[in-house]
Amino acid sequence: MTADEVFTVLDVGGTTLRIGAYDPGTDVLSRVRRVPVDGLHRDPGAPVPVLQRRVVEQIVCEVAAYTGGRPPRALGVAFAGPITAAGLVRAAPTVWGRRGDPLPLGELLTERTGAPAVVVNDLTAAAWRYAATEPGDFCLLTISSGIGNKVFRGGEVLVDADGHGGELGHWVCDLSADAPLCDCGGRGHLGAIASGRGVLAAARRAAHAAPAAFRGSRLASLCDSRADGIDNRAVAAAVRAGDPFATEVLRGTLTPLAQAITSVFTSVGVCRYILMGGFALAVGEPYRRLLVAELVRLGCFGLEPEQIDALVSLGVADDDHGLIGVGRLLAARTPLASARGAS
Ligand SMILES: [Zn+2]
Known part of the structure; x- marks a missing residue:
């Protein structure tokens, strides 16, 4: 070469x-x-x-x-x-x-x-990586410090000529006046709630709100029982270990993410969702399973629950x-x- x-x-x-x-x-x-x-x-x-x-x-x-x-x-x-x-x-x-x-x-x-x-x-480029191995259309979702997505359909990433599209992270999913602030300055955006940063904030809020449950959790044992000592690594490790406290926190943030996916699915019929990004891949298969469970609970119009599992897969864990x-x-x-x- x-x-x-x-x-x-x-x-x-x-x-x-x-x-x-x-x-x-x-x-x-x-x-x-x-x-x-x-x-x-x-x-x-x-x-x-x-x-x-x-x-x-x-x-x-x-x-x-x-x-x-x-x-x-x-x-x-x-x-x-x-x-x-x-x-x-x-x-x-x-x-x-x-x-x-x-x-x-x-x-x-x-x-x-x-x-x-x-x-x-960069996410358009990432979609091209998966285009080589995915047999059909797909939506790539990245869940790291923020959230982004790209839909790959018919040999192209679906964005308009000005680059609009693939910004599900800035979809408003929490309309409350005190909803978390997004990096972009907006409030209640999906990226402020279901990103690694969003899950971390939710975990700290939950630990403050329910101190007794937190103290008895695996998550607490990973951060000296200090709510402010929780980090994404601890959340991911606790969920992987099956900790009910951390799992419930994560589940709460997966509801709006599942809603975003069902809206893409019902509007354009994309049947494959690939998850990437540091946080989702650090949790790994339990993240995928919990998201699928939310999708089954919400329902994907026209699909049986057992078909929903095949919608979601994990991307490659590298840079x-x-x-x-x-x-x-x-x-x-x-x-x-x-x-x-x-x-
Ligand atoms: Zn935003």
Whole structure:
């Protein structure tokens, strides 16, 4: 495998930039390097235009260092934010903060690296990873510090040209005046309630509200019986160990998530839901089982309870979704990928 045959792929999130080589001929990702992102996370006080310049500069430098200064054959970037079909980053709250003008990242990187650059939303890239193995349409759901989703149907991720879509995390599911606040500033959004962060807040509230039940729980034994000492790792471990206290807390947050899934199911008929994200995968199979139980309780119109179990599966527990996914997307959009060796 030479540098000419592989794609250079990147995954740029709020804290970590990953870069790797994806071989479209063998579908293998290799030589992954990780560095901290030179954005908001490292310098929270810097103005957005400064951080935008630094992040672009960092990507250009990392690519040059990675390929030894030669333009890569093609460059694929999975990026944490809504992105238009033309590669314009409309927002990147975790990378350079809330405000700031849209950034034509695809255009800038094509110009600066000399390689055709494709920039897509990170969850869109992740959906392409699963598109290779899923036999039909599916909805990818990520449950980590926030919640996101993407529907993959008929060979494409369903978002409009401006990048709208896949934002179930900002669906309002709690209308009460004191509903939890979302990262986006809105109140009662699914991402504030059913994300890892939402479950953690619910666990602490439950521990304060029912101190005796908390003290007798497995969860308490994992955090010195202090409500404020609860973290996601403890919640995940307690649920996996079958702790009734932690399980009830999690179940409460799964109701609105199950409602969101039934609404996607009843509106567009997608019959496969793949769960990824640090929190859901840390809990693992018990998370999937509890979610299925909520879906059975709510009902999925037209499905028997035993069919509902087959709706939901767990994704792969690694950090390579964006890299492998954007590599597969590039391969699908580069018809010469397999023919090149023969020409
Ligand atoms: Zn929100």
